[in-house]
Amino acid sequence: MAPTRPTGGPALVLVLGLAAMVVSMMQTLVVPILGIIQNDLGTSTANVSWVTTATLLSAAVFTPLLGRFGDMHGKKPTLIGVLVLMVAGSVLAATTSSLLWLIVGRVMQGAATAIFPLALSVLREEIRPEKLHGAMALVSGTLAFGSGLALVGAGLLTQGDNPDYHRVFWLAAVLAVVALIAVVAGVPASRHKPGGRTDWLGAGTLAALLVLLLLPISQGHEWGWTSVRTLGLFVAAVVMAGVWVLVERKVKEPMVDMKMFAHRPVLFTNLAGLLLGFAMFSQFIGVSYLVQMPEKVTGYGFTASVLRASVEYLLPTTIMSLLAAQIGGMLVRRIGARFTLTAGAAFGVIGFAWLTGAHDSSASVILAGMVIGVAISFGYAAMPALIVASVPHHQTGIANGINSISRSVGSAIASAVITSLLASKTIEHLPAGVPALPQESQFTLSFALAGGAFLLVVLVALVGLHSDRRSAEPEQSEAAVAEKAAESVSA
Template sequence: MIVSMMQTLVVPILSIIQSDLGTSTANVSWVTTATLLSAAVFTPLLGRFGDMHGKKPTLIGVLLLMIAGSVLAATTTSLLWLIVGRVLQGAATAIFPLALSVLREEMPPAKLHGAMAMVSGTLAVGSGFALVAAGLLTRGADPDYHRVFWLAVALAAVALVGVLVRVPASRSTTGGRTDWLGAVTLAALLVLLLLPISQGHEWGWGSVRTLGLFVAAVVMAAVWVFVERSVRGPMVDMRMFVHRPVLFTNLAGLFLGFAMFSQFIGVAYLVQMPKELTGYGFGASVLRASVEYLLPTTVVSLLAAQLGGILVGRIGARFTLVVGAVFGVAGFAWLTLAHGSSASIILAGLLIGVAVSFGYAAMPALIVASVPHHQTGIANGLNSISRSVGSAIASAVITSLLASRTIAHLPAGVPALPAESQFTLSFAIAGVAFVMIVAVALVGLTRGATPAYAAAGESASPAEAMTGPAAGGVAELAGDRAEEKAAAATA
């Protein structure tokens, strides 16, 4: 919950922060961009660190960083120090892959799918809770955004106590030296990629700065691959990175992150449009938009998470991903064709919530079934990054689309408002993202076997063998196990 809260906590209060600190829209946007960038850097580094040196101490360190950042954000009146606090809060994203690694170690095979689905489902709950809490804490004539960050401090403190008391220490660690060169080059690649994506609307998509950073990202990608193929004990094993199930699961994560954030941004903006001026929308406040239109999606996501875990065990993660994506296509088709009533938006959101939950339930199972035990943290960390990149792309695309065509002849003094057709186009594009997830699952995610690059001693444990249907169902389990034995014998 804390992971997703850090992503959306400030979205409803950006205008309050801008007003209180007397800064520009471009400057205050760094309050969200800073967390996105730091999360991209911290997540793979700390995920790998947890694999090497233990999940529990790494989780404790992550939560301490987040508490420090939240206290700083809650006490400062400087934009610079607020951004520094948000950078520290970005470390929270590493909690997700670390949590899945703990589950893989501690849960019995029969309960592993359900546990991962439940933990994944809380991502959607955290987003909704953050939106509602931020709206409630900043109500009134004199809103104070600092209260929102004190809430983050309190929840992180509770989580820290829970980890200290209830999370067991890792029974085994890989040890080894941290690949600092690989970490630095990966961090540079992610910053160079995400910075122009998140700021391109402000800078201009054709500006020298935006295009230059995209070119630099391509160059840095080549440098990172070269480094990871050259060093001993790389942070990211390139063979794991391009292993077919891992590669296509990350691609599915990219599309899922895009679709999920498109619904969040599109609906939040749509319902706040003043109907008397635009001819559409409901003139909702930020709080009403969060509680009435977005919260139902997050609630159904938590309820559907358990069903997603059951489906992963029954029909396999691959087909669970397909079923979820079909729900997503239906939800966005509904939004595209009929977003003129509150009932339509809420019911379509429920379908999308189910789709997101099923996707979150399926992807960790696909990853866990496809990588050796000692690479669980880094593999799930990279999957988290793929979703973050998808969310960043969605933010940039939807924002640009809404700004590209506005309503003419608005009264003097009224800011530019998007034409309704831009919302329709945004929802249609998000629906296509779910169509792509169906294609990825059916074509790209064929039956997975033990990774060919894993040594015999690192092949799937009995817990992972339970995830054999992750690629296709119970009928394929025997074939998967035969391939595992053949791979081990060959090694």
């Protein structure tokens, strides 16, 4: 019997790109409307922060579990199930006026983050090797585009004297339904289902580890970084990490193969993902806050509204990321994922150096952001290629799921660090009734830290990934892997 060859084309890439874009929108959709939700529900800042924290924790818990489940039992049914959950969560959030049920809806939306690693698994199975890196780069590029699009959509839907946050979640529900229909119609059934038993103990201990780690990171600013609760959770996370490693080394069919997890290319790619997530979210938060500063009061900033901040200052970054995605895929094929990651990180260093030294004009902020957009796109193109070239076919979903978590952890750390920095030094002698506002030096420091994160990515790519041939030449490894996978499916 002749081997079954990959047959996926542009339509499949567009469908999976749409699904990934919708997922990324769930992450930033609520950022511009947290104040509206707080006022409408009459709750505190600490309580409303759970609207974002709940999604982060849910994504961290469900992404590796569902990525592994899709690897074992089929990507398409797992994709459909996750999208149905996202539709239900969006409708719940759109119809409730209870903070508790809104948080439940956000937990359901957060589970949909697993769609991205599942989409990459489908691409690996269905796209020919010579087209794979470009396809992964395009789907990865939609993540940044979706984040920016969500900010614009939320800003537009909450304009006026009586803003209603429910409209934003109805938008999420409609887009999730469109993505669900597209996946049902356009994604073929999985041809590679190795099966196996679900490692519930490993999944549970990993979930506990991630919650114990991310909870103090996301809430530390509210609780206090030296409080007993914050420090206690960090200590508990370290203990649970040891428990998780012990469990995964003992069970017969582990959820995460520790050898794969500690494999040099996978380990350093995850480190690069954490740093990239930190830098990307630092740019988003830093620029968003910077341009909204009232110039007449602070002496810096551009007095921008939330909508103007999203459309004028952040959207160009996301559009540039999408446009650069195909270039990133081409570079992966021609010079390798390792050097593409290096080039992207170098763009990031340049972009943040620009922002650090010159953020006093709109043109400078926008153009520097576009350079950073190229850096993000190249990083998103390179990391899936590095992961795919370094793990067996049946571990693609879980490996990319762990990489997605590393970026989420980086984003959570950036949110905590930048928020704390901006609150640590405020302008003295403000007019009566004006809330505390950060000194300009804190934005400068924030952008410098993000540039430092990209500089570390350069070192990770050149030094950390240097000794492994497959990480240096992933296009050759991936071609070989894909050829073997195609032959083994129907041999």
